[in-house]
Amino acid sequence: MNNKKEDKKVDVTNRQGSGSFYSTVVKDHFFHPKNFMEDETGYIADGIGMVGSPACGDVMRVWIKVDPKSERITDLKWKTFGCASAIAATSMMSVMVTENEGMTLDEARKLRPQDITFRLDGLPQRKIHCSVLGDKALRSAINDYLRKVGQTDRIEIEHGRIIDKVLKITDHDIEEAVLEGADTLEKVQDKTKVGTGDPSCIPEVEQLIRFYKEKYYGAE
Amino acid sequence: MRKNKQNVYLDHAATTPMDERVLKTMIPFFTEVYGNPSSLHAPGQQAHEAVSQARKTVAKLISAHEDEIVFTSGGTESDNLAILGVIKIGGADVKSRLGKDVIPHIISNELEHPAVLELLLVLQKRGEIELTLVKADKDGVLLAKNIAEEIKNNTILVSVMYANNEIGTIEPISDLGKLIIKNRKQTGLTYPLLHTDACQAAGYLDLNVEKLHVDLMTLNGGKIYGPKGVGALYIRRGVRLSAQVIGGGQERGLRSGTQNVPGIVGFAKALDLVQAKREKESARLEKLRDRLIEGLLKIPKSRLNGHAIKRLPNNVNISFMDIEGEAAMLYLDAKGVYCSTGSACASTSLDPSHVILALGMSYEAAHGSLRFTLGKSTTKADIDYVIKVLPPIVEQLRKISPVNLDMEYFSNGNKEKK
Ligand code: FES
Numbered sequence: 001m002n003n004k005k006e007d008k009k010v011d012v013t014n015r016q017g018s019g020s021f022y023s024t025v026v027k028d029h030f031f032h033p034k035n036f037m038e039d040e041t042g043y044i045a046d047g048i049g050m051v052g053s054p055a056c057g058d059v060m061r062v063w064i065k066v067d068p069k070s071e072r073i074t075d076l077k078w079k080t081f082g083c084a085s086a087i088a089a090t091s092m093m094s095v096m097v098t099e100n101e102g103m104t105l106d107e108a109r110k111l112r113p114q115d116i117t118f119r120l121d122g123l124p125q126r127k128i129h130c131s132v133l134g135d136k137a138l139r140s141a142i143n144d145y146l147r148k149v150g151q152t153d154r155i156e157i158e159h160g161r162i163i164d165k166v167l168k169i170t171d172h173d174i175e176e177a178v179l180e181g182a183d184t185l186e187k188v189q190d191k192t193k194v195g196t197g198d199p200s201c202i203p204e205v206e207q208l209i210r211f212y213k214e215k216y217y218g219a220e
Numbered sequence: 221m222r223k224n225k226q227n228v229y230l231d232h233a234a235t236t237p238m239d240e241r242v243l244k245t246m247i248p249f250f251t252e253v254y255g256n257p258s259s260l261h262a263p264g265q266q267a268h269e270a271v272s273q274a275r276k277t278v279a280k281l282i283s284a285h286e287d288e289i290v291f292t293s294g295g296t297e298s299d300n301l302a303i304l305g306v307i308k309i310g311g312a313d314v315k316s317r318l319g320k321d322v323i324p325h326i327i328s329n330e331l332e333h334p335a336v337l338e339l340l341l342v343l344q345k346r347g348e349i350e351l352t353l354v355k356a357d358k359d360g361v362l363l364a365k366n367i368a369e370e371i372k373n374n375t376i377l378v379s380v381m382y383a384n385n386e387i388g389t390i391e392p393i394s395d396l397g398k399l400i401i402k403n404r405k406q407t408g409l410t411y412p413l414l415h416t417d418a419c420q421a422a423g424y425l426d427l428n429v430e431k432l433h434v435d436l437m438t439l440n441g442g443k444i445y446g447p448k449g450v451g452a453l454y455i456r457r458g459v460r461l462s463a464q465v466i467g468g469g470q471e472r473g474l475r476s477g478t479q480n481v482p483g484i485v486g487f488a489k490a491l492d493l494v495q496a497k498r499e500k501e502s503a504r505l506e507k508l509r510d511r512l513i514e515g516l517l518k519i520p521k522s523r524l525n526g527h528a529i530k531r532l533p534n535n536v537n538i539s540f541m542d543i544e545g546e547a548a549m550l551y552l553d554a555k556g557v558y559c560s561t562g563s564a565c566a567s568t569s570l571d572p573s574h575v576i577l578a579l580g581m582s583y584e585a586a587h588g589s590l591r592f593t594l595g596k597s598t599t600k601a602d603i604d605y606v607i608k609v610l611p612p613i614v615e616q617l618r619k620i621s622p623v624n625l626d627m628e629y630f631s632n633g634n635k636e637k638k
Contacts (some may be wrong), residue, residue, distance in 0.1 A: 030547070031554060036620050050622075079622035081587075083546040083565035087620060126568060180570055206590040 018041035022084060023121035029088035034095050037063060037077040045077075047145030049137040060090060062137040064097075066145050072102035078137070085123050089116050091135040105142050109156070111135050114216070128216050129179035163204055166197030171208055178212040185209060226556030228602045232443070232534060232595035233420060234560060238486075239445035239596075245489040246447065249482035257479050258470060267481045278452055281495050282427040282437065290453045290471045291484050295419040296335040297438035298453040302415045302436040303339055303476065305461030307349065310376030310411055317373070324376040325350040329362055329618040330578035331384050333417055337574070340379070342607065350374070358579050359527035360389035362529050368627060370401035373617035375412040381431075386562060386575040387526030388535025390425065391416075397433020411460060419443050419451075423494040424502045424533050432606035435459050439491065441483065445596065446490025448482035505533040505594050508603050512536045512592060515607030519614050525576055525589060534594040537562075539576070539585040541625055543617040548590055557606055562589040584625060 022030070037043070045063035052059050060082070065075040076094045080086050093116050097103050103111070113131040117123050123131060143155045161171045173192050182188040185206055189195060195202045229237070249270060255263030257271050279286045290358035292298045303326070311324040326349050328340055344351040352370045356362045367378060369499025378400060383390045391418050400414050418427060423444050429437060436459065440451030455461060456472070467476030494501075513524055513536055521541035540548065545561030552559060560566070564587060572586035582626070592606065 030550065038619060059622055079620060081542070081621045082544050083624045084550050086544075086565075087547060126570075130565075140381060218561070 018151075021124055022088070025092075025119070025121040026088040026123065027083065029091040029120070033087055033091040035075075035091065035092075035098070037061070037079050040071055040085040042076065045141075047141040047143075047148065049139065049141030049144055051133055051136045051140055058147060060086070060137045062090075062134075062141045064138075064141045064145060066105065067102075068149070071097075071105045073105070074109055075095050076101050076138075080133070082130055082133070083127070086133060086157050087185035089113075089131040090124070090134045090137075092116050092120050093138065097138065098145045105145070109139055109142055110137055125217065129176075129181075132179060140164065163208070164194045164201045165199045167193060169194045174205060174208045178209055179216060183209070183213055183217075222373045222581070228362055228557045228605055229597065230557060230559045230592040230594060230602070230606070233250075233388075233591065233593035234419060235442045235448060236445045236595055237597070238302060238447060239490060239493055240366040240485045241493065242446050243424050244485040244488045246482040250512040253481070257481060258468065267479075269317045270481055270485050271479050273486045277385060277488040277492055278439075281491055282439075282454060283430050284454055285457060287472070288455055288457055290455060290474045291479060291487075292451050292453055292475055293449055293480070294442065294451040295333070295417065297475075298438035298440065298451050299333070299335040299415075299417055300339060301453050301461065301464050302455075303336065303377065304464050305474070306377045306413060306415075306436075306459075307343070308462040309460045310413070311348075313411065314374045314376060322374050323348065323350055325352065325372055327352045327353045327354060327367060327370045327375060327412070329356060329367075329380060330388075331356055331360055331362075331379055331389070331466035331575050332379065333385055333419070336379055336381070336417060350606075356389075356578060359530070360384055360387050360525075360575065360579055361398075361527055361530055362391050364395035364399055368403060371400070371412055373404050373407070373409075376616075378412050379415040379417070381419040382416045382425060382437075382531045382574060384526070385420045386573055387537045387545055387579075388420075388593075389526045390421070390530045390532065393434060401433055410458075413456075422491065423504075425499055426498075427495065429454055429456070439487075441487035441490055442636070444490045444494045447483045447486040450480050450487045452487065468573050493506045505598070508594055508598055508600060509533055509536055511600070512594075512603045512606060513538070515603070516610060519611050521584070522614075525579065525585075534598075536594070537576075537589060539581070539589040540614050541584065541588055542621050542623045543588050545587060545589055547617055548588075548610075550612055551617070552590075552606075552610065555613075557607045557609060559590055559592045561591065563587045584620060584623070 005121055043063060047064045048068045049062040061078060062081040063077040064073050067074050076097045078090045078094055080090045096119060097108055109126050113135055115133060146154050163169055163171055169192055174188060177188045177191040182191050183205050231466045243275040253270060255267040256266060257268040272327050275286045275289045278289050282330040282337030292301060307324060314322050314324045326340060330353050340351050343349045354362060354367050354370060362380060362623060380393060380396060382393050397414050400412060416434050417438040419438060420438045420443060422439055437454040442448035462475060463474050465476050470476050470479060516522060516538050517524060519540060523539050525537040525539055539616055544565055546566040549559055549561045562576045564570050564572040572583050573589060576586040
């Protein structure tokens with residue numbers, strides 16, 4: 001796959017009226033998941049990543065093999081505990097990362113949940129959050145690989161920026177709340193309590209909510 | 221729906237298909253008997269007569285008087301009317317007895333349907349009521365004694381469901397009713413009242429309000445092979461409620477709005493049909509239920525949620541460790557088996573089943589829970605089909621899952637991961 005990020009404007013969140021909760025592509029990957037780790041024994045991975053889900057306590061594991069010369073990901077295996085969207089999104093990610101000789105580490109690192117959702121022909125709105133696990137687990141596997149080969153300077157730690165100084169709530173926390181479906185300040189506060197101790201951050205929080213809403217669900 | 225192996229509907233607790241006989245009874249009331257029951261002319265009076273007949277039927281089936289039945293738009297509305305309706309008058313009573321600052325107290329439990337539980341939590345948050353939620357045991361059984369012990373001098377209402385919609389556990393309503401009556405005799409007060417939501421019970425259990433000793437009882441049509449969007453609230457004579465829907469004063473002023481005549485007629489017919497058959501049907505389904513439970517518990521790392529015997533004849537709820545219920549449900553869907561799950565992933569709020577958590581079970585147990593609710597159309601062949609198709613699905617999903625937890629992890633007390 002070429003890694004050019006053209007922002008095709010498609011409504012990836014709305015499948016209402018299609019008669020089925022999930023798209024045909026989602027169903028295909030859900031019922032016939034590609035590249036999942038059937039048997040770990042004997043599999044030698046160059047990097048392993050693991051993440052937990054923001055919303056429903058789900059877990060995902062990703063194993064990658066990397067060609068050290070080209071830095072291409074030649075193989076990706078995964079396991080996930082989650083719903084149909086989570087399984088389909090991980091399966092699709094494994095295809096996207098390994099197709100056409102595989103993505104380079106840099107390309108793979110830039111893979112966004114929206115790219116996966118797009119290839120899945122959309123996910124129902126309240127299932128968008130399931131698709132963010134995959135690329136996170138992938139980046140964590142890439143970091144693991146870089147650590148193993150001693151290129152620690154290239155590791156990119158994903159740390160949040162603190163927004164609420166009292167409760168130490170980061171932009172990531174707000175992003176996750178939006179992904180879990182909180183689309184107003186009130187709902188984000190229900191989940192995170194942001195701004196209750198430090199009301200001065202509320203305008204910034206509102207801005208972030210708008211930003212993430214647009215990022216994941218498209219413009220209003 | 222055509223019935224074959226690929227069409228095994230096991231979600232009767234969500235809703236039931238309508239009985240053809242019910243539909244037949246309803247049809248004339250759409251086109252022929254179309255009058256407004258409040259109109260005094262002949263078409264109006266015809267409709268009025270049909271509603272009265274339905275009211276008589278429902279009253280008779282639950283051993284009540286006609287004037288004790290109020291028709292509503294379903295279970296949620298009936299629950300809301302029971303609770304909100306009691307608060308105003310009961311609250312005034314509490315204030316006049318105990319002082320202006322005392323708010324009314326309501327006793328319920330964590331297993332209730334959201335139509336009761338969410339409402340009570342909202343009222344508590346607003347500071348309108350004091351709320352006590354009594355704990356059930358690990359099978360979801362409440363003890364009447366434990367509930368009665370929570371009664372205080374400002375308690376106006378006790379609300380406990382007759383049978384649970386998720387795990388099918390049957391609660392001791394009659395025992396609770398007796399204790400409440402005893403309490404009222406001792407204090408000489410008219411409160412607390414006892415409300416029960418009998419939506420899931422109506423097809424299988426005895427609804428005699430005299431034996432149950434209830435003051436308020438919720439019923440609905442959509443779970444008993446009747447129409448959706450119609451239900452009733454039984455209100456014992458002498459119990460005063462304030463109306464929640466205000467308007468033309470229909471239903472003795474307790475529920476304004478032109479009556480849903482076809483719905484009401486269909487609801488009464490449906491209740492009549494299920495109650496007439498309930499003992500036979502219960503006995504038939506119990507056998508199938510136990511066959512399904514036995515068959516599914518052969519799957520490794522599985523556990524029955526709810527009580528084995530104090531259980532609705534049509535309810536099976538089992539947790540499978542290490543898998544997520546929505547995925548399992550959709551794999552079953554593809555095989556033509558329709559069930560539901562308590563997984564967070566399948567709920568709009570992304571919260572796992574509050575009922576399974578209230579049993580003291582872990583999030584993982586709720587995540588991996590599947591509920592099969594049997595019904596009239598369910599056959600032994602259906603059950604055997606599920607027993608055949610589910611094990612490979614669980615196996616496949618366990619292969620995809622990175623989770624591999626010990627059985628002890630089912631319960632909340634043991635949070636140590638492997
Ligand atoms: S993984 Fe829980 S909703 Fe998708």
